[in-house]
Amino acid sequence: MKFSRAEILLVEDSQEDLDLTLHSLGHERVATDIIVARDGEEALDLLFCRGAGSGRSFENPPRLVLLDLKLPKVDGLEVLRQIKSDPRTRTIPVVILTSSKEERDLIRGYELGVNSYIQKPVDFEQFRKTIKQLGLYWLITNQAPVAGRTARAAGQSS
Amino acid sequence: MIAGELIVEAEAQKLHAKGEKLSVLMVEDSVADTELIRRELEHGGFDLSSEVVQTAEEFARQVHSNSFHVVLADFNLPQWNGMEALELLRREGLDIPLILVSGALPDITAVDCIKQGAADYVLKDRLARLPSAIRSALQEKQLREERKRAEHELAQKVEELARSNRELEHFAYVASHDLQEPLRMVATYTQLLAERYRGKLDAQAEKYIHYAVDGAKRMQTLIQDLLAFSRVGRQDTTFAPVDCNLILHQALESLQLAIRESGAVLTYARLPEVMANSSQLLQVFSNLLANAIKFRGSDKPNIHISAERQAGEFAFSVRDNGIGIASENAQDVFVIFRRLHTRTEYPGNGIGLAICRKIVEQHGGKIWVTSREGRGSTFTFTLPVTEPVPAAQEKFKQEYVQA
């Protein structure tokens, strides 16, 4: 039996997109806990358990990070790079959720080890459907890394 | 003192019983002293064989080519001294007791010698003490060897344990993968057959397929349960202060659906804080509550959770008004895979309470059930009290009632 609550870290600076995503996630009831970071720095603090995230622990990482690219303070790709280059956080699934149509961002994201990349659909219904699929896949179909085992397993695999 | 002397005597006799001579290496430049020492030892009851050396080179050669029971070394020799002999023994890893036999030795030096590892020191004008000093030294050496042997055995046991743990981990892996895979083939392909030939098979064939799929699925769950059971104890269990009220809330949350469907009424008293592994404790609460809901009678489940401090422990109780357990079965329910009902009456594999017991015992507590058939059950488990206990948690009063 799994007791850890499914937790999503949503990194999004646009209020409209935030509302829309929260609404879609809540509407489809795929997640119980959603934490929101409004810029890249806050996201990194939460993930690296410092500053605003100092009450958190690496033992309980979010099941999924939904990451916008154009973010204040620290850019989304830099947030991604830091997550994926630190052994304490690299196993956390990160999905880029962006309105950017840039091929460069797409390629760079996958190069940096993003788990998946989603371009936000413009159409509201389409957007909701996409978020629903995303939630189903990452919270139900996909096996998240086991909370609390990150450090140990990372050590074992070396 | 007398008992000690007796043991020492017994040691000397053991040497004699083996028909073994006391083999002594003397580091001594005075022939007269050598003779005095020999005589004193023979007088002390030792059958003696001895070598005498004067230089460091000779000493090194002798300790390597012969096995001596003891070294008797003068402190002051022309080219070197007894301390250097000690140093050499240590360097070579030879455990031969060395007793300094010397003329006037300043106290500070004698203490130094003992600190450096000399077994004893005996003044030349007190040679009568030498035999008992040797016996003590031999006995100490024997104790040292026994301790070393015990330590070695312990290290071996630890290694064996680690190996069997690794084997268990490996077994768990094999169970989770290699056993599951063929089972998955049986289940999915039988289901695929049923799907493909739906309507083309008679009722009996459909039933047989159902039996096959059901069997394979049960086996899958059994393997999962066995793994869950073996994981308790293998997982690193860090204990931290845990607020049981929060744990209870989480347990209730995970059982929301069952509570709603059964119309269960839950009441609970304020619970204390304990030292525990929170996810394991959550599992105990969840399993007990799930059982209280599952094994309900014709009435709606009425469940009460409480805690009470008794001496050095907290006793947590989950009381229900369910079907109860006949007293002769009260212990059986905690045994793995033991079930008191058929699967059609109450589904399950008989693992939940076995896991509860394993977890509670791992926390240093006990779990038991008091029940009357048809009159409900009370499952109680104890956990040691966290020290120091915050005063606020001393009194538990009924604060919440949840319908």
Added chain:
Amino acid sequence: MFKPEILLVDDNPADLDLTSEVLARNERPKRVSSVMNGVEALGFLRHEGKYADTPDPDLILLDLNLPRKDGRAVLAEVKADPLLRRTPIVVFSTSQAEFDIMQSYNLGANSYVTKPGDLPEFVQAVESIENFWFGCARLPRKEEQ
């Protein structure tokens, strides 16, 4: 219309059949290839020998316990290869061992899906993989590089 290429890497023919069958059930056009060991998988991805004309897959479903070259080794090699590493890899294995899950993510797996032991759930898992990766995610396709 975009016609995704899927590569299945699995040594169990029963699983290859089942996965292919489920993928074929819906109407989304796609091409499914399969190889049965790790060496073949790398040969396929690098267009070696008989694989000279094979397409670049848009998604790889990779089993972990494979003969000749283990799935973990394939994962590590693909993710270390600048020409291949962008291709999303979904580890698709029977194993639910936390060690396998963590190791896969550490080696750069994009996702980890346990093969369910029940047909309806298996169908659902494969459909969910297909719906997400081809109906929802944006993939780093060849023409976009």
